[in-house]
Amino acid sequence: MADRADRMEGHGSELWQRIIVAVPALVVAVFLIDYGGVPFTVLLILLGIACLHELFQMFDDVGPVRLAGFLGIIGMLLATYFGSDRGTYYLVIALCACFPLIFLFGALQVRTTALGWSVTVFGLVWIGIALGHAVLLRELEHGVAAIVTILAGVFIGDSVAYSGGKAFGRTPLAPRISPNKTVEGLILGMAGAVLATWLAGLYQDWITGVDALLLGVCVAVAAPLGDLFESYIKRQVGTKDTGRLFGAHGGALDRLDAVLFAAVVGYYVWIAIL
Template sequence: MSDDGRFFDVEQAPPSGEEPPPRRRAEGGRRGRAAGRGGRGRGAASGRGGARRASGGERRRRRGPGSDLGGRVMVAIPAAIAVIVVNAAGGPIWALALLGIGILAMHELYAMLRPVQPVAVAGFVALAGMLAAALYGTHFHILLAAVSIVPVLFVLVALGPEREHATLSMATTILGIYWIGFALAHAMLLRELPHGNAIVIDVLVGTFIGDTGAYFGGRMFGRRKLAPRISPNKTVEGLVIGMVCAVAAVLLAGLYQDWLSTTEALLLGVGVAIAAPIGDLFESFIKRDVGTKDTGRAFGAHGGALDRIDAALFAAVVGYYIWYALA
């Protein structure tokens, strides 16, 4: 626990678009060198060099929304192909793919929460059990797998090395199980419903298009902050544009699926449009609380696996229950 009472004593990441504060030692060294050179040194610091730095910053500020498009596309295309292939295969292959992405996402979450020592192995075991229950069983078996991990978690903590915050250790472990495990189990259940393979794609398309629309819409038209304490860069305008794009994407996909009516596609699209931004904000809230910008580097500059699937985790659950009711 840090001196101010926080359990996560990590350096807070600077808000997006701001440079981190200079280190005092380096600042003092620059002042000393400038003083030794006199006014000329100070003038040089604020002259051509300062102009170059300002022009560099100006160039970064002038970059339009399209400056990030290439990187996003390079990440999205291979990921989309992989999802289409494993989703089409279904069954154990789909379950193993969900297990892989789930373990990676859980690992990133537990790494962020490392100060309270979550029991990662318990989270991984629970995830595998819930996915197996979704593949071979029913809702009852998923619930059984989730409940069973609580005594197992207790035994692992009680018999393992002494932990300073054992209760928080168990609580953060269960957070990963409920957030990531239950969501991916619902993605498994959704795939097993009638036309479930196509509905999975519809949900993911709505989530991705909505997220992309929110990003670029916010960059171009954003004025009013949506949740400045959670994610300072998100705007109300971006949210609205993203929701419209999500609904439109699912409706458009429904035009090529004769078994999916316009009303059903609209309901599914609205569900995705509402759930996906909440999932995005939920992850942003956790990252801001622990003071990190990205959950990992699995996708390079675009962050970790959890950064990529945060919205889909919420959308998959809502998509399942909507389609379960309709189908």
């Protein structure tokens, strides 16, 4: 009983640390999402660079082409934003342009390998494509509401999964990928994501309850997959957190892993809803 009480006390302390970091970050994010335009795109560029930096740190021994990766993600997101209604086209074109960029900078880099080049490409596809879809989503009709709704589903679902897993988790979900995740936590988190998205939809007269549930289910499926995807990468390199940018939440990748999957899925679901 004493051990359980200590675990619950430690969990409560960590939860408060997470809340203290999350609230101001959420306020800034919501403000820039609502403002949109270049400031919102710049926020995503900064987050993208932070994510790439953490990924490159994890694979530093193979020599990723850092400068090409950073310039690449800047170009991808700016091309997407200024590409107007053909943003997806320019996003892909910018990604393709990164290949010769990686070769040129990689050839000049003293310590690099073909695996390092591959990690650079992987980061641009994983992180750059996802954040590019977030830019596209913001530019859609009711895009602000779409992003806020999706973020509500992701983060509330994640919080419910974390708390529910700590309190009720018994069955390991994927012990070879992430030993701390449980089936109970996953189920509770998915239910929380669907409920949060549906409730957010109640305050929006341009989306029906059925459409909100559809969006919620898609987010509830995509977000845990994104979380497990990043967990698998961390497992491969033997690290717990990718960084400390968000304090108790970990690094940028730790905080945005689920968002990177949910943003892409949410974009296409939102188009279907519109």
